[in-house]
Amino acid sequence: MSRAVLVADVAAVVGIVAACVAGLVLLRECSVRRRLACLLCPASQLAVVVFATVLYVQGEVGPTSAGVIAACSLGCPLLDIEFFRALVAAEQAGLVRQEVAAAREQYEAQLAHARHVRDMRASYQELVASASSTFGSVAGELAAGNVGEAARLLGLEEVALAPEHREPCDHVVAAALLTLYESRCAELGVRWDCDAQIPRNLPLPPVELSMVLSNLLSNAVDAAMRKGGSSPFAFVRVRARVSRGFLVLRVENSCAPGAQERSERRGDELPEHGWGRQIVATIARAHGGEVTDEVADGVWRTDVLVGLGNCLDDEPDADGERGAGSRR
Known part of the structure; x- marks a missing residue:
C-alpha cells in the first residue's frame, strides 16, 4: 500500500509538471504575466501533492488519506491541459471578434472615404465647368483691352481652384x-x-x-x-x-x-x-x-x-535620408 501511494504521488508530480510545460507551450502568445497567473493552478496542485507526500513519509497522514490525495492528483494534469486549451480558445475567439470589429470599421471608413471622393469629384467637375466659363470671360476681357478686369477674374478663379482637402496619406x-x-x-x-x-x-x-x-x-x-x-x-x-x-x-x-x-x-x-x-x-x-x-x-x-519583408526598397528623400515612406 505504501509503495503504491508513493508511486501514485510521483506519477501525479510528473503529470502536473508535464501539464505546466504544455501550458507554457499553449500560452506562448500570451504575456509573461498572464502565463504565470495561469500556472498558479497547477503549481498549487503540485504543492499539495508534495506536501501530502512529505506528511505521509513522516507518518503524519495515513495511507488512506494519502491514497485519496494521490488518486485525485492523478486526474489534475488532464484537467489542467483542458483548462489551458479552453483559455486559448477563448483568447482566439476574442481576437476573432476584435478582427471582425476592425474589419467592420475598415469597411465603414472606406465607405465614408468613397462618399468623400465622390463628393470631391462632383465638386471638381463643377470647378472645371466654372474655370472654363471664367477663362472664356478672361479671353473676352483681354480681347476688349480690359486687362484689369481679366486679372480680377483670374484672381477669383485662383482662389476657387485652391485645394480644400489633402488626403492624410497615399494608402x-x-x-x-x-x-x-x-x-x-x-x-x-x-x-x-x-x-x-x-x-x-x-x-x-x-x-x-x-x-x-x-x-x-x-x-x-x-x-x-x-x-x-x-x-x-x-x-x-x-x-x-x-x-x-x-x-x-x-x-x-x-x-x-x-x-x-x-x-x-x-x-x-x-x-x-x-x-x-x-x-x-x-x-x-x-x-x-x-x-x-x-x-x-x-x-x-x-x-x-x-x-515589410524587404519588399519595399528605401529611397533617398529630399534630405538625402533613406525612407520609402516619402509622398510621391
Whole structure:
C-alpha cells in the first residue's frame, strides 16, 4: 500500500509538471504575466501533492488519506491541459471578434472615404465647368483691352481652384481610417495631429494594417477622452512612415488620470489600453517587428514596428535620408 501511494504521488508530480510545460507551450502568445497567473493552478496542485507526500513519509497522514490525495492528483494534469486549451480558445475567439470589429470599421471608413471622393469629384467637375466659363470671360476681357478686369477674374478663379482637402496619406485604407478618426476627434473636442507617410503600394495586407491602425487609434482616442475630453490638454498625435524595410508607427495621447509612470516595457501588459492591443503585438511579431509602450510626462506613447519583408526598397528623400515612406 505504501509503495503504491508513493508511486501514485510521483506519477501525479510528473503529470502536473508535464501539464505546466504544455501550458507554457499553449500560452506562448500570451504575456509573461498572464502565463504565470495561469500556472498558479497547477503549481498549487503540485504543492499539495508534495506536501501530502512529505506528511505521509513522516507518518503524519495515513495511507488512506494519502491514497485519496494521490488518486485525485492523478486526474489534475488532464484537467489542467483542458483548462489551458479552453483559455486559448477563448483568447482566439476574442481576437476573432476584435478582427471582425476592425474589419467592420475598415469597411465603414472606406465607405465614408468613397462618399468623400465622390463628393470631391462632383465638386471638381463643377470647378472645371466654372474655370472654363471664367477663362472664356478672361479671353473676352483681354480681347476688349480690359486687362484689369481679366486679372480680377483670374484672381477669383485662383482662389476657387485652391485645394480644400489633402488626403492624410497615399494608402487608401490608412487614409480612410485616419480621416475617420480625425473626424471623431473633431466631434469629441480632442486635438488631432497627424503626419502619415504611408505609400499606396505598402506590401502589407490591408486588413492587417487596418487592425493595427484601428486598435491604436481607438485606444488613443478613448484614453484622450478619459483625460478630459474637450479640454485643451486632450490630444492624439500620429506619426507613420516606412523606413529600412519597416512600417514605423508612433501614436501618442494624453493619459487618463491616474495612469502610472512606467519605464519602457514590451509585451501586452498594459491594461490601460485594453487587451485588444494584443492584436497589434501579434501582427507586429508575425512580421518580425515589435511593440513598445511608454508613459512619461502625461503622454502615453506606443511605438510599433511592422516588418515589410524587404519588399519595399528605401529611397533617398529630399534630405538625402533613406525612407520609402516619402509622398510621391
